[in-house]
Each structure stands twice: as C-alpha cells, then as structure tokens.
Amino acid sequence: MFGSSGSRVLNVINISYLQSRSKRVWVRKPLGSPMAKSKIFRITPKPVIPEDEKAEIKRLFDNYKNSMKSIRQYFFEQSLKQAESGEVAQMKHRLEDQEHERLMEENRLENEKTAMVREERLKIQAENTQRNVLASLIKKEGEAKQHEIQIEDFLTKQMSTPFIQPENIEKAIEDALANPVNFNFALDLDGYVYRGKDTSIDTIPEEKRERLNSN
Amino acid sequence: MPFMKGPAPIRRTIEYLDRNKLVLKDRVKIFSINYNTKGDNHEGARQFVFWHLPQLQFKNPNVQITTFKNLTPSPFIQCYLENGEEVLMDVDFKSKDEIYERVRRIICKSEKTLKAEDKLDNPANFGSKCQKHCICEVPGQLPCPSLVPLPKSWRGKYKFQKPDEL
Numbered sequence: 001m002f003g004s005s006g007s008r009v010l011n012v013i014n015i016s017y018l019q020s021r022s023k024r025v026w027v028r029k030p031l032g033s034p035m036a037k038s039k040i041f042r043i044t045p046k047p048v049i050p051e052d053e054k055a056e057i058k059r060l061f062d063n064y065k066n067s068m069k070s071i072r073q074y075f076f077e078q079s080l081k082q083a084e085s086g087e088v089a090q091m092k093h094r095l096e097d098q099e100h101e102r103l104m105e106e107n108r109l110e111n112e113k114t115a116m117v118r119e120e121r122l123k124i125q126a127e128n129t130q131r132n133v134l135a136s137l138i139k140k141e142g143e144a145k146q147h148e149i150q151i152e153d154f155l156t157k158q159m160s161t162p163f164i165q166p167e168n169i170e171k172a173i174e175d176a177l178a179n180p181v182n183f184n185f186a187l188d189l190d191g192y193v194y195r196g197k198d199t200s201i202d203t204i205p206e207e208k209r210e211r212l213n214s215n
Numbered sequence: 216m217p218f219m220k221g222p223a224p225i226r227r228t229i230e231y232l233d234r235n236k237l238v239l240k241d242r243v244k245i246f247s248i249n250y251n252t253k254g255d256n257h258e259g260a261r262q263f264v265f266w267h268l269p270q271l272q273f274k275n276p277n278v279q280i281t282t283f284k285n286l287t288p289s290p291f292i293q294c295y296l297e298n299g300e301e302v303l304m305d306v307d308f309k310s311k312d313e314i315y316e317r318v319r320r321i322i323c324k325s326e327k328t329l330k331a332e333d334k335l336d337n338p339a340n341f342g343s344k345c346q347k348h349c350i351c352e353v354p355g356q357l358p359c360p361s362l363v364p365l366p367k368s369w370r371g372k373y374k375f376q377k378p379d380e381l
C-alpha cells in the first residue's frame with residue numbers, strides 16, 4: 001500500500017550503500033499517507049506539571065546549560081591558545097608581523113608623497129585666490145570712483161535748476177499770484193491750439209493762431 | 216519584474232557584494248573614512264564609499280565601518296587595530312581605484328591567505344560550506360556510523376567504561 005520496493009532497502013539518506021537481507025524494517029510512515037482511522041480523533045493528553053516544579057526544572061536546566069556552555073567556551077579558548085603557542089604558529093605570527101611592518105612603512109611613504117602634492121596644490125590655490133581678490137578689489141575701487149563722478153554730475157545739474165530759497169519765497173508767492181498759469185487748451189483738426197478756458201474762437205484773428213509744434 | 220529602486224542598485228545585489236577581494240585582516244576592528252560632500256579632492260573618497268563600502272561591510276560583518284562627513288578639509292581613512300595601533304591613509308585627490316588598490320594592499324588579506332583559508336576549494340575540508348559534508352561520503356572511507364555501527368572496541372563509550380559503573 002505504501003509502495004515499498006521489492007529489494008527491501010533501508011529508508012535512510014544514503015540509500016544506495018546498504019541492503020538489509022532481514023525482514024522489512026518499518027522506519028517511518030511515508031510522508032504523503034493519510035492519518036490512520038484509529039488515530040484521527042485522538043487528542044493526546046498534555047502532561048500537566050505544577051508551576052513551581054516547572055520553575056525548579058527550568059532553574060536546574062538553566063544552571064546546567066550555563067555551566068556547560070561556559071566550560072565549552074573555555075575549552076575552545078584554551079585550544080585556540082594551544083594552537084597559537086606551537087612553533088609553526090609562532091613563526092607564522094612573526095612573518096605576519098614583519099609583513100605588517102613593511103606595509104605600514106609603505107603606507108607612511110605614500111602618505112608623505114600625498115602630503116607634498118597637497119602642499120603644492122594648496123600653495124598654487126592660495127596664490128590664485130590672492131590674485132583674484134586683488135583684481136576684484138581694484139575693480140571695485142574703479143567702480144566706486146565712477147559712481148562718485150556720476151553722483152557729482154547729477155548734483156550739479158540739480159543745483160543749477162532754479163530752486164526757491166527761503167529768501168525769495170515772498171517774491172515767488174507774489175509772482176505766482178500775479179501770473180496764474182492756465183493749463184486748459186483745445187486743439188483744432190487743422191492743428192491749431194487755442195489756449196485758455198473761456199477764449200472763443202472768433203476773438204482770435206487768423207494769423208495769430210498758434211500752430212501745435214510736434215516736438 | 217520592475218527595476219530596483221535607487222541609484223546604481225547593482226550595489227545591492229549579492230553577486231556584486233560577493234565578487235571583491237576586500238577581506239580585512241583579522242587584527243582590524245574599526246574602519247573609518249572621513250570625507251566631504253563637496254570638493255574635488257574628495258571625489259575619489261566619495262566614489263569609493265558609494266561603490267565599495269557595501270562590499271567591504273559584506274565581506275567583514277564583524278568590523279565596525281563608519282563614515283564622517285564634512286569634518287576635515289582633506290579626506291583620509293583610519294583603521295583601528297586590535298593592539299591599539301592606528302593606520303592612517305591619506306587619500307587626498309586619489310581616484311576611487313587607487314584607494315581600492317591601496318586598501319587592498321595594506322590592510323586586506325592577500326590572495327594567498329584567502330586561497331589557503333578558502334573552505335570550498337580545498338577538498339580536505341568537510342562541512343556545510345565545503346564540497347563534501349562528511350568524510351564518510353568519500354568512497355574508500357568508513358561508511359557512516361549511522362548506517363553501519365562501528366565495532367564496540369572502537370567506540371569510546373565502551374572502551375572507557377568501567378565494569379563497576381554499568
């Protein structure tokens with residue numbers, strides 16, 4: 001039913017090595033076979049152990065495991081030490097140390113070379129930055145001078161325009177009152193200007209009409 | 216299957232991580248690299264960290280590898296050994312390949328050592344990572360005692376037991 005072969009081979013890993021000539025040995029149920037009818041509704045009674053006994057057992061187990069683990073670790077370390085203390089190991093260590101020294105020396109030389117190259121590079125960089133800074137300073141100075149000249153020009157222009165000083169203020173007020181400026185004007189389709197709000201066209205003779213200048 | 220996320224995700228593949236020779240020597244405990252995120256002379260160091268640091272950590276899971284950024288004007292690598300010694304490697308303005316070669320030459324195990332320690336190659340090693348799991352698999356040797364029990368005179372529990380302790 002479970003497909004056992006006729007040659008009665010032991011159902012283990014290295015199946016090709018041995019053949020038993022005795023009766024067929026039942027090692028385990030084949031993996032895909034269903035549970036037996038007498039066993040499907042079986043509930044195995046779980047062993048009930050009181051809590052304090054469980055605690056005690058756990059304590060004992062823990063102590064035992066700790067001791068065994070530490071002993072094993074200690075023996076492992078001892079065996080490592082023994083391996084290291086042998087002659088071959090000593091010589092290997094010596095050779096390794098020598099090799100290490102040589103490599104450290106090499107590394108140091110490389111470092112020195114890099115340092116020298118770096119010094120050169122930094123020097124060139126410093127010179128460059130100095131030159132750049134100087135050039136920009138000079139440029140800034142020139143620009144400032146230009147700016148100053150411009151300001152001077154502007155100021156003189158402003159000063160030359162007629163300002164009303166505190167001394168002239170009364171005279172200026174009298175003048176303004178005496179000569180009111182009328183901004184009203186009208187334009188003709190022919191391009192003639194008629195200034196003033198209440199001027200009528202008929203009062204002005206033809207020749208005296210202003211022509212609008214197109215500036 | 217979609218692309219892997221991130222820049223250069225090949226760095227996260229097992230093949231890439233495995234295929235390098237950056238196995239540090241046993242005496243190296245900490246490997247630290249100082250570099251800046253900006254600056255031409257740090258470019259090599261930055262590339263080394265980007266491409267090769269994962270490989271280094273993969274091959275040396277028990278070594279502490281740290282990076283320090285934007286602390287010093289020039290980049291360097293510092294390895295702290297078991298006996299307190301410090302190995303300083305100035306990598307100012309070096310390219311990534313130069314740094315890789317230098318690290319390999321100075322503080323990594325040489326090809327010879329790696330080959331000698333390689334379990335898979337040597338048929339004299341048995342175990343989980345070797346060619347054969349046990350010497351009983353070799354034809355001509357004793358068959359596995361789980362199949363064919365050893366004679367009692369060869370078994371320690373019978374050789375050393377004292378009759379009164381039975």
